[in-house]
Amino acid sequence: MMKNKKVTVKKLYEGFASIRSYIVEKCIIESRGITIHYKNFIMSLNGDEVKEKFVKLHELEFDSKYSNTKYKLIDIKFKPDSLGS
Numbered sequence: 001m002m003k004n005k006k007v008t009v010k011k012l013y014e015g016f017a018s019i020r021s022y023i024v025e026k027c028i029i030e031s032r033g034i035t036i037h038y039k040n041f042i043m044s045l046n047g048d049e050v051k052e053k054f055v056k057l058h059e060l061e062f063d064s065k066y067s068n069t070k071y072k073l074i075d076i077k078f079k080p081d082s083l084g085s
Helices: 021-029 047-053
Strands: 005-009 016-020 034-038 041-045 054-057 073-077
Touching: 005 016, 005 021, 016 021, 016 034, 021 034, 021 047, 021 073, 041 047, 047 054
Parallel strands: 005 034
Antiparallel strands: 016 073, 034 041, 054 073
């Protein structure tokens, strides 16, 4: 079983963490979970939850600063399971 993909978000919007679409899509394809870090809080989603928990796909496309790709943002309601270190 693969380790969860670690994603750090700098801010929440109305309680939602926005994750880049290509990260979520890759985790779904690989049946891999996501661990979202926000400040000292951690939220873990297993592979099945990744498919179910995303709430909203934004219509706007963004250009990646680091590669020649485009992505959208997917919102996931942030409900931390623990306080990080």
